[in-house]
Amino acid sequence: MTMHQRRRTRRALAHLLLHLLFLAICFATLVPILYAVSVSLNADNSLLSSNFRFIPEQFTLRNYQAVFTQEPVMLWLVNTLILALATVAICLAVSVPAAYVFSRMRFKGRRPVLRLLVLLYSFPSVLSMFAIYRLLSPLGFVNTHLGLILIYTGTMAEFGLLNMKGYFDTIPVEIEEAASIDGASRAQIVLRVVLPLAQPSILVTAVQVLIYVWNEYLFATTFMTGAEHYTLAAGLYSLQATEISGSWPVFAAASLVVSLPILVVFFAIQRHMTSGLTAGGVKG
Incomplete structure (x- = not known):
């Protein structure tokens, strides 16, 4: 075997090991989800008992039926949708123009304000409760919903x-100068040139805000x-407030x-996630 063939063999082996490692990590992250699926299909509320099995002896969809008929999950979903859509709309309406101004304009106090915003964002929100x-x-x-919004x-x-200020920084100023x-x-430059180019960052920001509101507890x-x-x-927490009265299968079904x-x-915007996140950072 020549030296070149040995290098190719070593490289192929390294790639194989790397893929196996990634597969193992993916499987480890999927275990809690698979566990929740198993619990949601279990006919017995036996999660905390000694006879619980990962593969249920008796499969049932009764827990999913209970989510829609016995618990006000749809009402909670509507409340969350109202909060999420309103928050996303207001956040984008405020942060997009502000990010563009901080990216393109040079005014007195710009750097201190940016540093202050980073400092404020680094503090846990529980401290301000x-x-x-x-x-x-x-x-x-x-x-009230308005208060949470x-x-x-x-x-x-x-x-x-x-996040969007960093993305605006990556858009060449020459494009705007040519349009001018x-x-x-x-206004035409921002609406017809800058915003279409910044679409990945805007979508990622909207999804991040949506996920935050969806999961905020x-x-x-x-x-x-x-x-x-x-x-x-x-x-969802109220469904499982106590280990005695709560139903783990219904809780798992509702969570899924x-x-x-x-x-x-x-998954709809997955192709925009990498560029929208990696390009978004704070620059001077």
Whole structure:
């Protein structure tokens, strides 16, 4: 065997081992999902008992039927959709123009403001919970969807600004200058040139905000009371509030059902995820 053949053999073996490693990692990440599927198809609420099996002895779809008939999961889904769509719309309406301004304009205090935004975004949101409650309570926004929308928008608008500002930085200024020479106004340049080029970053930002609102639990349970106001995260927790009264199969079935919309959205824009995330960073 020649030296070249040995190198090719070593390279092929290295690639094989790397693929096997990735397959093992993927399987490990899928184990909790497969476990939830198994529990949701189990006819018995025996998760905590000694006779529980990964492959149920008796399969049933009764748990999925209970999600739609016995529990207000659809009401929680509607509440979450209202919060998510409103938050995504407001976040994009605020962060897209702000990101463009911070990317293209050079004004006094620009760098300190960016650094302050990064500093504020690095703090855990739980630290501001008491202050937010004191601000919203006199306005009557506690236990309302509008209050949660304001909280979510204030939290994720910073992320949208910082992420899309980095993407706008990667768009060559010469493209805008060429459009300006051709007679395009600033509004036309932004709407017809910049925004179409920044579509991957805008889509990724929208999905990240959507996922945050979909999974957010802390503020939803703190500022909302009553099952009719619950979001999906808060409602799912209420299904399994206690290990004695809760039904693990119904909880698992509900968790899988409410995860499907996010999976559909994620796979729909998967091709934009890499460019939209890797290009989004804070630059001077």
